[in-house]
Amino acid sequence: MTPDYAGAFSDIVRGVTNWRVWGQAGWQEIKRRYRRTALGPFWVTLSLGIFATAMGLIWAPLFNADVKTYLPFVTVGMVSWVYVTSTISEGCGTYTGAEGLIKQLNFPYMLLNCTVVWRNMIVFFHNLIIVIAVVVLLSVPVNLNTLLVVPGVLLVAVNGMWITMLLGMLSARFRDIPPLVGNLIQVMMFVTPVFWFANQLGPGRQHIVTFNFLFHVVDIVRSPLLGQAPAALSYAVAIGGAVVGWTVTVMIYARFRRRIAYWL
Amino acid sequence: MQDTFIELQNVTVDFPIYGSSNRSWRSTLLGRTGGLIRREGARQQRIVVRALESLSFRIEHGDRLGLLGHNGAGKSTLLRVLAGVYEPTAGNVVTKGRLSPLFTAAPGLDLDDTGYENWRSCGMYLGMTREEIRQKIPEMEEFCELGEYLSLPVRTYSAGMMTRLCFALATAIDPDILLLDEGIATGDARFAARAERRMQAMIDRSSILVLASHSDAMIASMCNKAALLEKGRVILMGPVKDVTALYHERAAMQREAAAAAPAPSEAAD
Structure with missing residues (x-):
């Protein structure tokens, strides 16, 4: 396939700038999911809250940790983890889930990626309620570091866009990708320090965390919400990941964007 | 609006077929409708359907083009190529004007x-x-x-x-x-x-209309030009009257041929 960079860039720019369409589509999907339920999108919030509280109370003694530090850590960690990983796993269905549209119309596919990322961001905002509850009840510090959550959330979104493009294309062509990704995410939930503190690994095994991309992108959201500044390394990894990821994805997108309709 | 046009230059469209075992395709290979089915790749493992084969034409402002043809002749694929849903495997589509598929x-x-x-x-x-x-x-x-x-x-x-x-x-x-x-x-x-x-x-x-239909009456009432598609090729393009006449002629010929030759017995499976 000869790469078509002009077409790919035009698709990306037109998609991202047409925020009215993806803004509306993202909201609409959230509304749809929870129609006829009493709690609506807060179901995610509630179940996440119950899960995190139970984990926090039971695992704190297991780890000999103080509930007042462990519970906020797990709760905020899960909220951040869900934001990152649901963007990734839903990204697999970006194109396969929009088969009807892709086969009927010519439009910038980037709208679909933006919709997925935006939708997950909306869910994250709902889940912030649990974070606020924990912050208030367990007096988690709120300070200038807290403001760093804004660049953190945006950096995840910027990474989310290339990830949904790349995984979306791979999943459209190879239907084994979505279950594979789902599986990996499940395993990574235990490999990544969400339920345990990174320093519990001991100095000898820190590389397990250092080389984990997911740890860094989760932490740039988690640490600010706990009133701490994320490590400079985490920002470096998230920004580096965005640069490398976008570069590789654009190269692939330029070659295969026009084949997506044929793969569906 | 006066200078809208669509121009097709040698447009060919191949559909790769994924996830079909060779066995299940044996019966289809003998089929008489639809595009040509070929095998590609080193071990002939890839199945490709040629839906459109080197189409070239130009339509302009005021043209109302009707696409006639049987099921699988390529009408819908051609419409989708014009809409930019499918980029042609070979050849080019040049369009000026806003498309409304x-x-x-x-x-x-x-x-x-x-x-x-x-x-x-x-x-x-x-x-x-x-x-x-x-x-x-x-x-x-x-x-x-x-x-x-x-x-x-x-x-x-x-x-x-x-x-x-x-x-x-x-x-x-x-x-x-x-x-x-x-x-x-x-x-x-x-x-x-x-x-x-x-x-x-x-x-x-x-400014321009392209309408796909099996119904020559519908095309006669709405179009001022027509094209007859068969197995992904344009057999004839021109005045509606001539194209519909050929459409009926060829349909009658196919019915006769089908009546003359005994139908291939369907393998029981």
Whole structure:
């Protein structure tokens, strides 16, 4: 396939700038999911809250940790983890889930990626309620570091866009990708320090965390919400990941964007 | 609007077929409808269907082109290539003007959304802006006669009501180049007459029309040019009268041939 960079860039720019369409589509999907339920999108919030509280109370003694530090850590960690990983796993269905549209119309596919990322961001905002509850009840510090959550959330979104493009294309062509990704995410939930503190690994095994991309992108959201500044390394990894990821994805997108309709 | 055109230069479209075992394709390879099925790759493992083969033509402002042909002749694929849904495997499509593909009346329709919500979301996918949709809502309301139902989820609609909802939206657009698949159906008889007027009004607003249909009557009433497709090739393109005549001639020939030769016995499986 000869790469078509002009077409790919035009698709990306037109998609991202047409925020009215993806803004509306993202909201609409959230509304749809929870129609006829009493709690609506807060179901995610509630179940996440119950899960995190139970984990926090039971695992704190297991780890000999103080509930007042462990519970906020797990709760905020899960909220951040869900934001990152649901963007990734839903990204697999970006194109396969929009088969009807892709086969009927010519439009910038980037709208679909933006919709997925935006939708997950909306869910994250709902889940912030649990974070606020924990912050208030367990007096988690709120300070200038807290403001760093804004660049953190945006950096995840910027990474989310290339990830949904790349995984979306791979999943459209190879239907084994979505279950594979789902599986990996499940395993990574235990490999990544969400339920345990990174320093519990001991100095000898820190590389397990250092080389984990997911740890860094989760932490740039988690640490600010706990009133701490994320490590400079985490920002470096998230920004580096965005640069490398976008570069590789654009190269692939330029070659295969026009084949997506044929793969569906 | 005067200088809109579509130009096809040697357009070929191949569809790769994924996930079909060779066995299940044996019977299809003998089929007489549809595009040519070939095998590609080092071990002949890839199955490719040639849906369109080196098509070249140009249509301009004022042209109303009807695409005639049997099932699988390539009509819908050609419409989708014109719409930019499929980029041709080889050759080029050059287009000037805004494309309005109407293959399904409401792309992205969601049963749980209300009529109004669907108008908004489907309308945006059809290329309308929010403002345009807002402006068109009174006339769509009047045309579809759904009243209060527009505020209910479309899940509660009857089939006819659904048609009205979709048709009202589909015919509200202001197309430059209108691409129509014949499936855009209509509801009950009284509605059908109004639907036809509304459809005609939309077509009159367009600069170029391309319509795919099996029905030569439909093409004769709406088009001033026609093309006959067979197995992904244009057999004849020209005045509607000549093309429909050839269409009938070839259909009759095929019926005779089928009657003369005993039908291939279907393998029981």
